[in-house]
Amino acid sequence: MHARSTLDAMRWLVLCLLAGCNWAFGLRETNLVDSPPLSEAGFRLVVPPDGATTCGALPSFGSWTSEVSTSLPVVAGRTITGMAFYETGGAQHVFLTKLDTVAGASLGVWDNDLAGTEVRLESLGPPPSGSVRAPSPTPDGEHLWFRQEAVATGTYYGSRTDGWQKQLTTLGLIDATGAAPSPVGFYNGTARMIVLVQYVSAPPGFVEISSADGLTWMQLETFKLALPGSPMPIGAYLSPDGCVVIVNVQAGVFYHFYAAVRDASGSFTGAPTEIDATGYGCCPTYPAMTTDLASFWFEGSNGQIVKKHP
Secondary structure, three states, X not given: OHHHHHHHHHHHHHHHHXXXXXXXXXXXXXXXXXXXXXXXXXXXXXXXXXXXXXXXXOOOHHHOEEEEOOOOOOOOOEEEEEEEEEEEOXXXXXXXXXXXXXXXXXXXXXXEOOOOOEEEOHHHOOOOOOEEEEEEEOOOOOEEEEEEEOOOOEEEEEEHHHOOOOEEEOOOOOOOOEEEOOOOEEEOOEEEEEEXXXXXXXXXXXXXXXXXXXOOOEEOOOEEEOOOXXXXXXXXXXXXXXXXXXXXXXXXXXXXXXXXXXXXXOOEEEOOEEEXXXXXXXXXEEEEEOOOOOOEEEEOOOOOEEEEEO
């Protein structure tokens, strides 16, 4: 009996250590944090530029012209589920997530050069019956975060340098049941995102997160916009310099776009500016801007891609 008791005690100790029974040893509570895959240990995924960021004025969206884009046509029976621009070699490119509305299956992630060439990023595609949305690149398009739904649900990222190998991440929001990212902006020496977060016991909302390396993220208290009414958040865009945010929300049966520029304290506060999207149905979605902030894009209710510009 003594040997059996000793063995049981040893088993309990091992199980306790494996389960993290900090209360038994008077230790502080353990919190899970993001950790990079072994292949990325010891280096940074992104290197934000040093120095402080000075934000300018919000673009004058109210004076911009709207037109249906011809460089991003929508194929019959297909619809996009997100778009985000990046710049390379002095030219604009865009990542698109698409859905085949006839077959009911995702077409995955595509890289489009706005000149007629489009490449599907096969390794980032979802499993059968899954879908992807919210493509969110760094300004140079070397790294891409996105949301996968229905099958193996989660937030993932991939990098051009390793052939777009898909990696799972919590974005530091370990208690969230969902986290849809935004394009990355580099602000004050850090990488930033505006994330649409969902929890079990709270309504969904937007939060800003920050990272020094693109791997480990922390939540900030900097998103404080006074959005009219009590709208349902849908998605967000953040400019490459981290200064301009555009959010897509639903209020009643209508969808709206609101824009704001970061204030001197580094937060998004006050009443935002609505971007007019009338004439394109009740429910415009997927806000995106080119990296030079020279044009604003979205999808209209009829599936057309709309471009607003000065």
